[in-house]
Amino acid sequence: MIETSRRGTGVPRRAWFANETAMAIKITYSYTRPGELRKHYLNENDVQTLLGRLPPQVWSRLRTVHFNDRSIGVRRLGYVNQGRREIAICALPPNVSLTRYLVRRSPLQFGAVRGSQWPEGAVRRFMLYDVFLHELGHLQIVEPKASSVRRKFAGHTKAQQFADRWRARLWSQPYEHRDPIHNPPPEMLARLSHGGKRKEGTAEYRTRNSEC
């Protein structure tokens, strides 16, 4: 049974609570103007939409999201700061393929085709529902008493498992939003409606550098 809000708005209480908490946590966004041959694929509205779908406890450490231009020739898509409170999402070229970041996973999952440049929507979907979720995974505390940052917070494998788990959960139900990146690509939905299981492959370590 869904509890209704005590304000009588009809909004499920859990969602109302999440929104209230989300409003109490102030996240700052910073933008660096990208170079001539790169652009930002995401902005704060995209991130806010995603965060609004997640329980606040999984992003309560987050304080700042940077949209910067430090991909170093598409060798890096995103990273977290040392204190695990800031996430950076890097600008990328206007024409790009990110298939190299997928190990034993199909780019179809995000709306792209192997061997071709990715459509903008596929890049945005991947940057938000894979890269950003992966970086958010690095903010999760896995050993609270550990003295070193490396042991205290999730490493790459656990961060990717976090991303895969939340993406699967968020995409398991249709989400009403005018921006299609918040749902799986139409091709995937068509497959699913023909008897396919809405389930993703297991987490794989990807070819990001050590800073991801």
Ligand SMILES: [Zn+2]
């Ligand atoms: Zn990582």
